[in-house]
Amino acid sequence: MFAKRTNWNLTANRLSEAQARHRASGKALLDLSASNPTECGFQYASHAIMRALCSPRTIEYRPDPKGLETARRAVAGYYLERGAKAAAGNMVLTTSTSEAYSFVFRLLCNPGDEVLIPRPSYPLFDFLADIQDVRLKPYPLIYDHGWQIDFHALQEAISERTRGIIVVHPNNPTGHFNKAEELTAINQICAKREIAIIADEVFLDFSLLPQPPFSFVTNQEALTFTMSGLSKISGLPQMKFAWLAVNGPEAVRREALARLEMIADTYLSMNAPVQLAGPIFMEMRHGFQQQVMARVRANLTELDRQLAGQKQCSRLEVEGGWYAVLRVPATRADDDLALELLENKDVYVHPGHFYDFPQEGHLVLSLISPEGQFAEGMTRLLAMFK
Numbered sequence: 552m553f554a555k556r557t558n559w560n561l562t563a564n565r566l567s568e569a570q571a572r573h574r575a576s577g578k579a580l581l582d583l584s585a586s587n588p589t590e591c592g593f594q595y596a597s598h599a600i601m602r603a604l605c606s607p608r609t610i611e612y613r614p615d616p617k618g619l620e621t622a623r624r625a626v627a628g629y630y631l632e633r634g635a636k637a638a639a640g641n642m643v644l645t646t647s648t649s650e651a652y653s654f655v656f657r658l659l660c661n662p663g664d665e666v667l668i669p670r671p672s673y674p675l676f677d678f679l680a681d682i683q684d685v686r687l688k689p690y691p692l693i694y695d696h697g698w699q700i701d702f703h704a705l706q707e708a709i710s711e712r713t714r715g716i717i718v719v720h721p722n723n724p725t726g727h728f729n730k731a732e733e734l735t736a737i738n739q740i741c742a743k744r745e746i747a748i749i750a751d752e753v754f755l756d757f758s759l760l761p762q763p764p765f766s767f768v769t770n771q772e773a774l775t776f777t778m779s780g781l782s783k784i785s786g787l788p789q790m791k792f793a794w795l796a797v798n799g800p801e802a803v804r805r806e807a808l809a810r811l812e813m814i815a816d817t818y819l820s821m822n823a824p825v826q827l828a829g830p831i832f833m834e835m836r837h838g839f840q841q842q843v844m845a846r847v848r849a850n851l852t853e854l855d856r857q858l859a860g861q862k863q864c865s866r867l868e869v870e871g872g873w874y875a876v877l878r879v880p881a882t883r884a885d886d887d888l889a890l891e892l893l894e895n896k897d898v899y900v901h902p903g904h905f906y907d908f909p910q911e912g913h914l915v916l917s918l919i920s921p922e923g924q925f926a927e928g929m930t931r932l933l934a935m936f937k
């Protein structure tokens with residue numbers, strides 16, 4: 552009865568089963584994978600958030616396929632504050648970055664066409680691609696005192712059917728930003744072969760670098776789709792407010808935008824209250840980001856303090872985002888290690904293979920876990936290697 556594209560293996564894996572058992576047992580869990588900001592002990596201006604959803608204009612229905620102009624202007628203002636000029640007219644609002652990806656896949660790809668994704672990276676892409684009949688091809692990132700794109704492998708991965716290259720800036724979970732030279736090289740490849748750049752900037756604001764990172768939103772050399780949303784930048788995933796900005800050579804940018812507008816018009820998925828509140832929620836990012844950056848810095852400092860007291864484990868460089876990658880001795884599969892940590896130490900951590908690390912010996916730690924939980928979880932984790 553069902554389409555082949557939904558023939559997923561939906562049986563829970565050993566780790567999710569163990570997680571469910573742990574939850575049912577009622578035992579306290581030290582969650583080092585925490586990524587829902589609303590459950591990490593951050594302060595939110597709750598009353599102001601609720602008030603923002605009560606605009607009198609909420610009862611009017613004036614749909615705009617690209618999203619309310621006031622909301623899109625607020626997004627343009629966000630980029631302008633970073634020194635990047637992005638026109639509200641070049642933007643389409645979506646309920647999530649995931650929806651933005653699906654619009655772009657629909658715009659660019661016929662069934663079976665290919666999009667390149669970085670590896671390791673965020674595991675959401677597989678389902679997004681399956682649903683849109685898109686084939687994903689990984690291009691490797693290499694770690695050598697920092698992450699970089701393996702351009703030789705990227706070029707090899709390109710075929711006649713490649714329609715886009717995804718860059719995650721900074722990437723989840725490697726926490727590295729794409730470098731200016733990499734942007735130049737990607738632009739050359741994409742412009743020459745008429746391939747689009749799809750830039751996921753949901754963690755752009757969470758930078759540990761001395762200089763603010765560039766945004767793809769002003770990229771002009773190749774057709775570029777830049778996306779982000781309130782999920783991460785203001786810590787409001789429940790509001791379902793994200794966007795897609797289109798840039799690049801004038802003719803192709805205009806054509807892409809007209810077609811995207813039609814896709815968006817078919818769904819009109821944004822609701823009025825959240826769009827009306829959008830500018831206020833955007834403003835709230837400052838207070839949220841200050842708290843997150845303080846948490847990320849504190850957890851990294853604690854991580855380094857604990858790592859200094861032993862020799863078995865180390866961490867990779869982090870330039871931004873909410874995660875750190877821990878290197879551990881590959882004496883067993885990462886999955887087995889994560890399972891053992893959960894069952895014997897009440898610590899939950901993501902094994903590297905969730906993110907498609909090519910080798911064993913990697914665990915991913917959330918740096919937004921509450922400080923006490925993070926410190927105790929790390930102590931128990933490192934004790935496994937004593």
Ligand SMILES: Cc1ncc(COP(=O)(O)O)c(C=O)c1O
Nearest residue numbers: 647648649673723753780782793
């Ligand atoms: C790199 C990356 N992109 C996109 C998303 C999804 O964001 P949204 O909630 O806007 O769909 C996430 C969520 O963790 C992410 O890590």
